[in-house]
Amino acid sequence: MSFLMIKEEEKGLVPCGIPYIFHDLGDVSKNMMGPAPFVAAGGEVLIDTVTEVSFKAKTLQTKSGLTFAYDKLVFATGSVPIVPTFIKGYDLEGVEYIRKSYEYIKALKQKTDLAKNIVIIGGGFIGVEVAEQLAKFTDKKVSLIEMQEYCLINAFSPRLTKLADTAVREQGVNLYTSAKVTEIIGQAGHVAGVKLADGTEIPAELVIQTIGYTPNTMLAGQSGLEMNSKLAILRDNYMRTAVKDVFAVGDCSESIGFVTGRPDNVMLASTATAEARILGYNLFKIGLIRTFSGTLSVFSTQIGSKVFASCGAIEQTAEAAGIEYISGEFEDWDRHPESLSDASKLWISLVVSPKTGVIIGGEIYGGKSAGEIINIISLAIQKGVTVYELVSYQIGTHPLLTTAPTKYVLIKAAEFAMSKIKLFGN
Secondary structure (H helix, E strand, O other): OOOOOOOOOOEOOOOOOOOHHHOOOOOHHHHHEEEEEHOOOOEEEEOOOOOEEEEOEEEEOOOOEEEOOOOOEOOOOEEEOOOOOOOEEEOEOOOOEOOOOHHHHHHHHOOOOOOOOEEEEEEOOOHHHHHHHOOOOOOEEEEEEEEOOOOOOOOOOOHHHHHHHHHHHOOOEEEOOOOOEEEEEEOOOEEEEEEEEOEEEEEEOOOEEEEOEEEOHHHHHOOOEEOOOOEEEEEOOOOOOOOOOOEOOOEEOOOOEEEOOEEOOOOOHHHHHHHHHHHHHHOOOOOOOOOOEEOOOOEEEEOOOEEEEEEEEOOOHHHHOOOOEEEEEEEEOOOOOOOOOOOEEEEEEEOOOOOOOOOOOOEEEOOOOHHHHHHHHHHHHHOOHHHHHHOEEEEEEOOOOOOOOHHOHHHHHHHHHHHHHHHHHO
C-alpha cells in the first residue's frame, strides 16, 4: 500500500501563524511547516499540480505530464482569498492578499517592511492580527477598515467585539468601522490610497485585502463533484463525497454547524485536522465509528495583552438559528490572590439551553488561560454536558495558574446560568 501527496509548493506555512511573520516572528522561515511526519510514516510527496481527474478511470494527470491511478482519492485543496473585483482598483499593483503560500508571503513581508502607509481591508481574525503586528512598527501608519459595526462580529457577541475594537485601537491601529471601501485609488498603475463611501481618502502604498476566503474547488468542480451554494464540496460525516472512493476534507468541503445544524463556512485549521483524523481512521473501512458531527467554530485570538475566545452558538448565532437560550456570566481574576504580578481579569459567558441545561456555546475574555478554557467548553458542548453536571466538575487549582477554587469562573458561570433557568420557568 502506498500513499502519495501532491502539493504545489515544497514549503508550507502554519496558517494561523502567518500574521506573526510580519513582526513577532520576523521571518517566513520561522513559520515553515512541511510534510516530514507524513514522509516519516512512509508517505511520498510530489511537488506538482493536478490538472485533470477521471473518476471513471480512477486516474489523475499533473501539469508536468505524469499520470497516476488511485484506489482512494482525497481532495484537501484548502481555500483561496476572495478577490473583490467589485471594488474599483482591485487589480492595481500594490494590492495584496494573505495567501497560504510560502513564496508569496515571503515576498509580501519584503513589501510590508518597506511600506510606511498600509491599509488593510477586512476586520476578521486575519485582518485584525495582521494590523496589530504591523502597527508594532512605530514608523508605519496602519489603517484597518471594517464594513460592519465592529471587528470580529461573526465570532463574538457585541459586548466582546466592542472590547476587541478598543484593544485594536490601543495597539496603534487606525480603525474605521461601519466603513465601506468604494475605490482603491491608483497613480501610474500603483496603489496610492483607499476611498471610503463617506468620501474619506486614506493614503496607502500597500493595500492588503482580508475580506475572506472561498473554497479552492475549481479542480473538483471541473471533475464533476457536487458543490453547495458556496462552492464547497458536498460530503458526509465520514468525509465521503457522492463519488465512490473520493473524499474531501478541510476548507474545500462543506461543513454543518454542530449546534445549528445548518451549512457552515468556517475555515479553521483545527476543524480541518479533526476532519482529517476521522478520515484517516476510516479511509478504507469504517473501523472507528466516530463521525465529524459538525463544526463548533472554536475561535481564539490575542490583541495586545487581551485574549478573546468563543465556541459553539454565541448569542447572535443562536438567535439567527431560532435557538432558545439563556446565558450565565461571571468575572474574576485568573490567579489567586489577585495581587500576583501576572494576574488579569477573566470574564466568561456560557450559552445554555433553558429547557435542558445543555451548554451550546461560550465566550471568554481576559488572560492567556482563556485559550485553553474555551477548549474545555468545546468538549462540554460535544459531549452534551449540562450546567447541572458542570457545577460538580472536579478541578485542580493553584494560585499561580488558575482562578480560586471557591470561584472558578467556569463553574460560577454555570451556577448563574442555573439561576436564570429557574427564572425561565423550568
